[in-house]
Amino acid sequence: MKRIAVLTSxxxxPGMNAAIRAVVRTGLAKGWCMFGVRHGYAGLIAGEIFTLGARDVGGIIQQGGTMLGSARCPEFETVEGRMKALSQLCRHEIEALVVIGGNGSQAGAHAxxxxxxxxxxxxxxxxxxxxxxxxxxxVDTALNVSLEAIDRLKVTASSHHRAFLVEVMGRTCGYLALMAAIAGGADAVMIPEKETDPEVVATELRVAYDNGKAHAIxxxxxxxxxxxxxxxxYFQTHRERLGFELRMTRLGHVQRGGAPGSFDRLLGTLxxxxxxxxLADGKHGELVGLLKGEIAATPLAEVVTNRKTLDLGLLKLARTLAQ
Amino acid sequence: MKRIAVLTSxxxxPGMNAAIRAVVRTGLAKGWCMFGVRHGYAGLIAGEIFTLGARDVGGIIQQGGTMLGSARCPEFETVEGRMKALSQLCRHEIEALVVIGGNGSQAGAHAxxxxxxxxxxxxxxxxxxxxxxxxxxxVDTALNVSLEAIDRLKVTASSHHRAFLVEVMGRTCGYLALMAAIAGGADAVMIPEKETDPEVVATELRVAYDNGKAHAIxxxxxxxxxxxxxxxxYFQTHRERLGFELRMTRLGHVQRGGAPGSFDRLLGTLxxxxxxxxLADGKHGELVGLLKGEIAATPLAEVVTNRKTLDLGLLKLARTLAQ
Amino acid sequence: MKRIAVLTSxxxxPGMNAAIRAVVRTGLAKGWCMFGVRHGYAGLIAGEIFTLGARDVGGIIQQGGTMLGSARCPEFETVEGRMKALSQLCRHEIEALVVIGGNGSQAGAHAxxxxxxxxxxxxxxxxxxxxxxxxxxxVDTALNVSLEAIDRLKVTASSHHRAFLVEVMGRTCGYLALMAAIAGGADAVMIPEKETDPEVVATELRVAYDNGKAHAIxxxxxxxxxxxxxxxxYFQTHRERLGFELRMTRLGHVQRGGAPGSFDRLLGTLxxxxxxxxLADGKHGELVGLLKGEIAATPLAEVVTNRKTLDLGLLKLARTLAQ
Amino acid sequence: MKRIAVLTSxxxxPGMNAAIRAVVRTGLAKGWCMFGVRHGYAGLIAGEIFTLGARDVGGIIQQGGTMLGSARCPEFETVEGRMKALSQLCRHEIEALVVIGGNGSQAGAHAxxxxxxxxxxxxxxxxxxxxxxxxxxxVDTALNVSLEAIDRLKVTASSHHRAFLVEVMGRTCGYLALMAAIAGGADAVMIPEKETDPEVVATELRVAYDNGKAHAIxxxxxxxxxxxxxxxxYFQTHRERLGFELRMTRLGHVQRGGAPGSFDRLLGTLxxxxxxxxLADGKHGELVGLLKGEIAATPLAEVVTNRKTLDLGLLKLARTLAQ
Structure with a gap:
């Protein structure tokens, strides 16, 4: 019988809980012993490892966040930290680990x-x-939360003939912003992957204003x-050029805490x-993801050395549609 | 036959549209001619007055914002501005005006x-x-939007053992903040009506942390x-005392643009x-509002000279419940 | 020190959990021992009584349903059942009971x-x-869930030029239906308190159709x-008269399970x-409710012998607004 | 300059409006004249064809339903009906048509x-x-509406120790039901593609009940x-075996009228x-869809002669996860 642990980092x-539940229940169905690690790599180093039964992951699929907790862990970036983690895994006789998370987490998984x-x-x-x-x-849930906010800002913007700057998350990646712009019917979008001159945005807003649009996003x-x-x-001193009165909103951490929608529940589960x-097939050192509409595994070595690119054709589409 | 105009200012x-619809349709049911004014007092001065039929206010009850638009209007604060407004009302043979709005708007109505x-x-x-x-x-819809955000912040806060400062609207009034704190199960609340020492909040957060709470709001x-x-x-330099990592979110204009819930649709309608x-009863110079659970009218003279007070007993309740 | 139990029946x-939390935490703040009873009167008879601490009612204010569970209990309607309940309360040295619920529950409380x-x-x-x-x-949350459904039905109805019959809950009371009709901008409403001839509805739908409305509710x-x-x-054999194609939807139990909105969280808390x-004031044999916008107590004897009436003036308003 | 019409059938x-907007605005960006057809093929036969400018499709991306309207049209299934449609297209000098819809609609498109x-x-x-x-x-929005209902039913089911049968749409296809079951954490699912003996469901419910689950879906x-x-x-006469009290809810047309989420807005747009x-590339007689995560075209001849299959591996997964 296998002993498998899972952590989120x-x-x-939203959807991490669906993934935890699926890891645990498919493992249990194989007759394995399943374990959870609290607070990511920090908990792993501290030995916060505990058994997870079928009921322990019941009623979590519809909840945002992660029932296992997460934490940043600078110590895990050191050799000593990793050795401590290994020794904890060893002490609990864990045979394999599932790491649910993004770039930093998968770098740790690779290590x-x-x-x-x-x-x-x-x-x-x-x-x-x-x-x-x-x-x-x-991603899907975060996008939906952002869109909900954008829809609401459009309502109040329309009532007052205003333009809103909406800042969405995504670190150095413009995916969320670009998709929110397309799905939100925004008038302009600024992403890290392709710098946009604020003057271009100023012109676009002015044109929208002159065309009689009631608001701009x-x-x-x-x-x-x-x-x-x-x-x-930038626009503080150039305000008159825009036509619209300008307001700013940063959506912030609200984007992170939404209850997962169907897409993230299904993706997390799958x-x-x-x-x-x-793991049952004897594979490891891989990341499981969605590639071209199908579940596929990529070696972690590849994952940590490659950078995902954003389809900039969508930026052009966003502009075409913002008439 | 009467000729009545309505404006929002x-x-x-959320719910202003329900109010517009109810003003117009109850007027039409009396055989009156109903008119809308665009962009509040600014539109009134500019003579942006147009007829409103039953179909013109169809399908708006569920929409946030105001279909009539709104605007700030410094000109209306001058005698000249008001005389212009009067002359426009006269020119369109409007016999009475309904003003939907808050303090500034009702001051204008009184004038x-x-x-x-x-x-x-x-x-x-x-x-x-x-x-x-x-x-x-x-109020009810804005509160619900705030609560939705607080619920989401609690989710992500719990995953990371964090405390969140959430700033909600309300100008110089603490009502929204206090109610959001009670309904959101917040650990502390700061309102203009009663100053709270940040040190007290620091202590409350520390106690919550030491009691093993996964998050604080x-x-x-x-x-x-x-x-x-x-x-x-304030807490930038005192961070260690809190236990929790501290994050900040300003909800901003998103609170304003929600689709009206049942309470605001009903209140707007009533x-x-x-x-x-x-107006049909020959009354005017009044504000229509909800007092002790019933629709009641208050002279505008009283409205503009009194300040609403906040029940500070609720502040004590909020503290009692934040265990 | 007092020992107080609370049950839901x-x-x-939605909002019952907020009420449980408030009962418990205000009691604890007084230094009392607080207890929960599982599954309503059935659990009371079975002695399912357990202590509730501050943490036990944490994180429930935003959740629908009742953490204590509920159940129908015919046995409690017998003298034997009630004596068993009393003896359990006695055995656990409970000094007073808070009963959260509606008509049947308060009849039990009175008994x-x-x-x-x-x-x-x-x-x-x-x-x-x-x-x-x-x-x-x-009520407020159930109404909002109903409205959300009505809003969605209007969307699909408009796309197909249809009329929808929407059945909402309320047992023998038409309050939910009437309020949903007003807030939902419905074309007609049928309630138990005042019978409406289906022929009248047929005529109203026909008029709406002939006036060019895209849908009817x-x-x-x-x-x-x-x-x-x-x-x-009734309309199966008279279909052609309506103009619209007719469809039917019963919202069912979905109305019950919504996450409580701000109104119900606040009302439950207060x-x-x-x-x-x-209880702290030595009062009992009462129902705590909201009367004319304020918290007020009514003797249970009065509660069980009176029937609440529905303001039928609102029915007239609903008709006036459905132009 | 090209003259292109678009219809929904x-x-x-939800998302049809995003598709209409994208068809129109990408066409306008090419300098084409864009037209809408009202009420699907019925409107095409009746010649309800009108120009669509950029502003006409503004503010619709976030709205469910279809701004063009839809209708069933038996007449279009006859040769005469199609010839009338062709002659209308000819009369309005339309050079190509975009048909947004499902099986019946694409059969019409193929014809x-x-x-x-x-x-x-x-x-x-x-x-x-x-x-x-x-x-x-x-699909994504309908699934989310279904899930929202299932989440709510779970809340009330838990309070009363009940099992709920939830019927979701999908005609002869079990996709929506299967996905709703997986994402909703349901205990069992019944789809047309693979018959399930009600006795098997009875056993599953009984096991869930005996395992102490508070509810079942x-x-x-x-x-x-x-x-x-x-x-x-079926279960009316076998009730006692289930343990749970059984209730039934048909979600009905509510599933159809949701406001489109990000996925459907993006898919519609793309x-x-x-x-x-x-059309700009000179292609036609095709269906544009999403295949393996990418936009791809399939000949309409292939579309109308093939039947999409459901991955029954997911049915097994649903069972594994329902522990």
Whole structure:
């Protein structure tokens, strides 16, 4: 009988609980003993490892966040930290580990893997900046929360003939911002992958104003050169040119805490189940993700050395549609 | 046959459309001619007055914002501005005006009233700082939007063992913040009506942390002496004392643009209908609001000279419940 | 030190958990020992009584349903059943009981009270058919869930030029249906309190169709003489007269399980806290409810012998607004 | 300059408006003249064709349903009907048509195509039973509405120790039901593609009950041999075996009218834009859909002669996870 542990690491993402549940229940169905690790790598180092039964992961599929908790763990970035983690895994006789998380988490998974411990990663981050999965667990829900906010800002903007700068998350990745802009019918978008001159945005807003639009929305990625604050500052002295009165909103951590929608529940479930199946097939040192609409595994070595690219054709589409 | 106009003024509030619809349709049912004014007092001065039929206000009851638009209008604060407004009302042969809005709007309504023009006000502002209505149109929806955000922040806070400062709207009134704190199960709340020493909050957070709570929420009114930014600044150098990692979120204009819930749709409908009925009864110079669970009218003169008070007993209750 | 127990009984209602939390935490703040009873009167008879600490009621304010569970209990309607309940209360040295629920539950509370045991009721039922509270805990959320469904039905109805019959809950009370009709902008409404001839509805729908409306909504109370099924049957053979194609939807139990909105969380909190305060003041044999916008107590004897009436003026308003 | 028309047909689906907007605006960006057809093929036959400018499709991306309206049209299934449609297209000098809809709609598109008229189909139906697109526009939102209902039913079921039969849409396709079951953490699911003996469900429910689960959910596809009504009937006389009290809910048309989430807004936008691009490239007689995570075109001839299959491996997964 196998003894498998699962942890979540890095920023929490809606759907992580669905993944935990699927890892645990597919493992139990194989007759394995399943364990959870609290607070990510920090808990692993501290030996916060405990058994998980079928009932322990009941009623969590519809909840955001992660029931296992998460934490940043600088100590795990040191050799000493990793050796402590290994010795804890050893002490609890854990035979393999499933790591649910994004870039930093999978780098940790890769490090453990290089030390010879069997690890399978599950792609989960709302930033969608992880190589090895076209879409990661949490993105869809974060996007929906952002859209809900944008829809509401459009309502109040329309009542007052205003333009809103909306800053969405995504670290150095513009995926969330670009998708929120397209799905939110935004007038302009600023992402880190392709710098946009604020003057271009000014012109677009002016044109929208002159065309009689009742409001305008500019979606700004937090990692863009001009983020919402930067843009607000830039336009402070050029206000009259825009036509619209300008307001700024940073959506912040609210984007992270939504209850997972169907997409993230299903993705979490499918990837979690697949991670357990990979282990059952004797595979490890891989990340399980969604590639071209199908569940697929990518070696962790590849994951940590490649950078996911954003389809900039969508940026052009966003502009075409913002008429 | 009567000719009645309706306008919305000041910040938009969810439920204003329900009020517009009710004013118009109850008027039409009496055989009156109903008119809308675009962009509040600015549009009134500019003569943006147009007829409203039953179909024109169809399908708006479920929409946030105001279909009539709103705007700030410094000109209306001058005698000249008001005389222009009067002359436009005269030119369009309008016999009475319904003004849907908050403090500033009802001050304008009172001013017009003093000039002899029949005006009835309808109490609507998300800030709930208007004398003459225990709860105003828009408060319930704004509160629900805030709560939704707080619920989401609690989810991500729990995953990371964090405390969140959440700043909610309300200008100089702490109603929204206090209610959001009670309904959101917050650990502390800071309102303008009663200053709280940040040190007290620090102690409360520390106690919560030591009691093993997975997260903490502090709701801060935008008008509090220490707003979210102030609090974040204050704790920047005292961080270790809190236990929790501290994060800050300002909900901003998102609170304003929600689709009205049942309470605001019903309140908007009842107050709008009541405003028309007051005019039919030959009454004016009044604000229609909700007092002790019933629709009631208060003279505008009283409305503009009194300040609504907040029940500070609720502050004590909030503290009792935050165990 | 006092020992107080709390139970929920009858149909679950969103906000019951807020009430439980408030009862418990205000009691604990007084230094009392607080207890929960599982599964309503059935659990009381079975002696399912357990202590509740501050943490036990943490994180429940935002959850629908009741953490204590509920159940129907025919046995409690017998003298033997009640004596068993009393003996369990005695065995656990409980000094007073808080009963959160609607008509049946408060009848039980009254019965216990008549036997000499101190009981305070808290008004909670989505049906809003309980004398002693203008609005009961759960009504606002149930109404919002119904409205959300009505809004969605309007969307699909508009796309297909259809009329929808929507049946909402409320037992023999038309409150939910009437309010859903007003807030949902329905074209007609059928409630138990005032029978409507289906022919009148047919005419109203025909007029709406001929006026070019894209859709029509008829809200039907489950307790109306013609409920949704009855209406669908009635119109099966008269279809052509309506113009619109007719469809039927019964919202069912979904209305009950929503996450409580701000209104129900606040009402639950205020009534729960008030119930404990009444006991602290030595009062019992009462129901705590919301009367004319304020928390007020009504003798249980009065509650069980009176029937709440529905303001039929609102029915007229609903018709006026459905232009 | 090209003259292109777009219509929606069959059941409305959330995201259709995003598709209409994308078709129109990408066409306008090419300098084409864009037209809308009202009420599907019925409007085409009746010549309800009108120009669509950029502003006409503004503010619709976030709205459910279809701004163009839809209708069933038996006449279009006749040769005469199609010839009338062709002659209307000819009369308005339309050069190509985009048909947004599901199976019936694309059969119509194919028929027009066979008559020599350039048509491109866009895959949209909440039933997800259309060959040529792994997921169609509307499925994600319908699934989310279903899940929201299931989550609510679980809340009330838990309070009362009940089992709920939830019937979801999907015609003869079990996709929605199966996905709702997996994402909703259901205990059992019944789909048309694989008959399940009610006795098996009875056993599963009994096991769940005996394992101490507080509630149970059985998702039933409307097209399953035993739909919700059939199941309720079957268990009427075998009730005691289940342990749980059994209740039934049919979600009905509510599933159709949700506001589109991000997935359907993006899918609608991408497929709509792609349809216009296919026409620009001189392609037609095709359906544009999502295949293996990418936008791809499939000949309409293939679409109408093939039946999409459901991955029954997911049924096994659903069972494994329902522990």
């Amino acid at each position: 890095g920023g929490d993402a 453990l893997s290089l030390l010879g411990f069997p690890v399978v990663g599950v792609a989960s981050t709302i930033d969608n900046d992880l190589y090895g999965s076209d879409v990661t667990i949490g 500019v979606v700004v990625a937090e990692g863009a050169r001009y983020n919402a604050e930067g843009m607000a500052l 990837l979690g189940a697949a991670a357990t199946e990979r | 000041g910040g938009d509030a 017009l009233s003093l000039l002899g023009f029949p005006v009835v006000g309808v109490a609507s502002t998300i800030d709930n700082d208007l004398y003459g209505s225990d709860v105003t149109i828009g 502090v709701v801060v009114a935008e008008g509090a002496r220490y707003n979210a930014e102030g609090m974040a600044l 107050l709008g209908a009541a405003a028309t009925e007051r | 009858g149909g679950d209602a 216990l009270s008549l036997l000499g045991f101190p009981v305070v009721g808290v008004a909670s039922t989505i049906d809003n058919d309980l004398y002693g509270s203008d609005v009961t805990i759960g 008829v809200v039907v109370a489950e307790g109306a003489r013609y409920n949704a099924e009855g209406m669908a049957l 009534l729960g806290a008030a119930a404990t305060e009444r | 069959g059941g409305d689906a 027009l195509s066979l008559l020599g008229f350039p048509v491109v189909g866009v895959a949209s139906t909440i039933d997800n039973d259309l060959y040529g697109s792994d997921v169609t526009i509307g 059985v998702v039933v596809a409307e097209g399953a041999r035993y739909n919700a009504e059939g199941m309720a009937l 497929l709509g834009a792609a349809a216009t691009e296919r």
